[in-house]
Amino acid sequence: MQGEELLRVTGDDGERTDAARNRRLILDAAAEIVATCGPERLTTDAVARRAGVGKGTVFRRFGNRAGLMHALADEAGRSFQHAFMAGPPPLGPGAPPLERLIAFGEASIERMRFDGQILRAAEQQGGPDLDHPTQQLTRLHLFVLLRGLHVTDPELGAYQLSAFLNAGLLLHLQERRGMSNARLIASWRALVSALAVDADPRRTSPGPL
Amino acid sequence: MQGEELLRVTGDDGERTDAARNRRLILDAAAEIVATCGPERLTTDAVARRAGVGKGTVFRRFGNRAGLMHALADEAGRSFQHAFMAGPPPLGPGAPPLERLIAFGEASIERMRFDGQILRAAEQQGGPDLDHPTQQLTRLHLFVLLRGLHVTDPELGAYQLSAFLNAGLLLHLQERRGMSNARLIASWRALVSALAVDADPRRTSPGPL
DNA sequence: CCTTCAAGCGGACTGTGGTCCGTTTTATTC
DNA sequence: GAATAAAACGGACCACAGTCCGCTTGAAGG
Known part of the structure; x- marks a missing residue:
């Protein structure tokens, strides 16, 4: 002792x-x-x-309450996490970065149908927990993909993109504003494509990487 | 009677x-x-x-408490509101949309130094009030500028951009992560420039910037 | 002025998040 | 298996957001 x-x-x-x-x-x-x-x-x-x-x-x-919600949300999101880290392409590794980015947004948007409520509950109250491990993992994932696209500041880019994918906003757009997932996804695609094109104009869209 | x-x-x-x-x-x-x-x-x-x-x-x-905070934040932000709606360019009307967008982001980021605390306090608790008049005004402003750039979906674009300009995130990046305003502004510029270029490739940035 | 009544007022009250601290459990060491 | 100390436990307790309802104020008509 x-x-x-x-x-x-x-x-x-x-x-x-x-x-x-x-x-x-x-x-x-x-x-x-x-x-x-x-x-x-x-x-x-x-x-x-x-x-x-x-x-x-x-x-x-x-x-605190938010921590409990986060734990709940993490359990619900474990399969999603696995899908984008180790699942089949284009969400998982294997596809080119731009396609993976697009797939990630699509999956995040569609996921709201199931986990949206819990995710929103977890992220409100004291503002979104930007330091929470799950958030960090999401941003790290986005960071790596953006770096693969040779974006100028992939770290900040990851913050920008994840800011749009938060549950409070997406749920608001889907429920309150009645926006279709197709529209949200199209807009996401336009956003990440724009970043990619801006970073390296030769590479239009998912094209030959 | x-x-x-x-x-x-x-x-x-x-x-x-x-x-x-x-x-x-x-x-x-x-x-x-x-x-x-x-x-x-x-x-x-x-x-x-x-x-x-x-x-x-x-x-x-x-x-509620958030409403009181919002009222306080609105009083603090009245001059800012006036500046981008009726002040001198490039923040106010007169400059081309892309320059106004860039200026708007710059001003929002620099404003955090003064009003950040109150803005953050107002936007947390029950998630950001996306329906609050001030938020709507900000998004309307962004919407008009994005439409001026012939972006495909300016309404959603406004949501995307304003998601990044929220006080909770900016303050986190500035204080917790020690990011300089110059860096935040550069990233903002890259983001809106990318959207502009993607919408109309002939228009690369605002000339040689 | 007096009457009327909707709007406003205030503070006791309630529900819930979060803390505190004396007690109990658990794993380890001898 | 007894001793020990750290870790965990639990529920009384506190602070604060938000509600409720009987009372007051003030604007308008007579």
Whole structure:
């Protein structure tokens, strides 16, 4: 016990077994409530009660309500994440960058039909969490693709593009403004194509890369 | 009293004199608190107390905390609004659309130094208010300029561009990521130039820039 | 002036997010 | 298996946004 304290690793992730169990209980309870009443009806009290844990436990695990929502959204989005990182082209690796960018936008837009509500709930409250791992992963993905297109400032470009793909905006356009996915996708395609063309005028559209 | 009830117009805006007086008291109190402690420290209780009115009055006037913030932000941004609608070019009318777009982005980015905090406070909480009059005005402005560039879908283009100019994102890039305004502006310029070029390839940038 | 009544007022009240801290559990070491 | 300390637990507690409703004010008609 003379320096072992720092290495008290036990579970999968340095998480105690009771902690892991409670995380799952909370996540399941939250998912159930969201499925039943929608994300905006989810209260931290209700989650704690349903999971059979104290309120403090919920906050210890997830930080705050938004954190819980993010965790939920991440579970829902895990397959999407896998699809664009390791799935078949054009979304996954193998296709040229511009095609992958277009496919990424399309997939993000169409995904809203299923995960939009939760994603929106996760991103509001204290402004979008630009530092959240999932957000960072999305931006990294966009960054790599933009760099592949020789865009001047791919880092900022990734911010610009992801700003448009946020759930609050897309859902507003789809529901409030009644815009079709086809239109949203066309506009996305125009945007990324413009960036690509501007970066290297010889390369029009997905053309021969 | 036989149908006159609908026309009970008295103040400037159909607002009773005591209501108008209280609106000013509240707005002034709020501005003072923001100046003293920053926007995140502003509580509706404190505003009401300082203004010497009841809490209900604050909510009657402004709907909610975000509404109050918006009102504050609008007051701060009135001169900016005037500048891009009726001021001298290139921000105001007179310059070609692309130059005005670039100038608009520059001004928005530089404005964050002064109004960023309040703007961010106004736009968070329930997601950005895409329906707020000020937001609509911004998008209308962008829409007209994009249409002037013969962009395919200027309406969506306006949404795309304004998504990037939101205070939460810009402040994050400036403060958290330490990005210079010069870099942000360069990226904005690249973005709108790309859209312009894509819409009409003959028109490369605004000449040799 | 007096009456009338819609608009406005205010502050007690409620619901919910988030904190705090004394107690309990868990893993490790001997 | 007992001792130990860190980690986790839980629910009372607090702060703050937003609501509700009985009371007041002020504009307009008589």
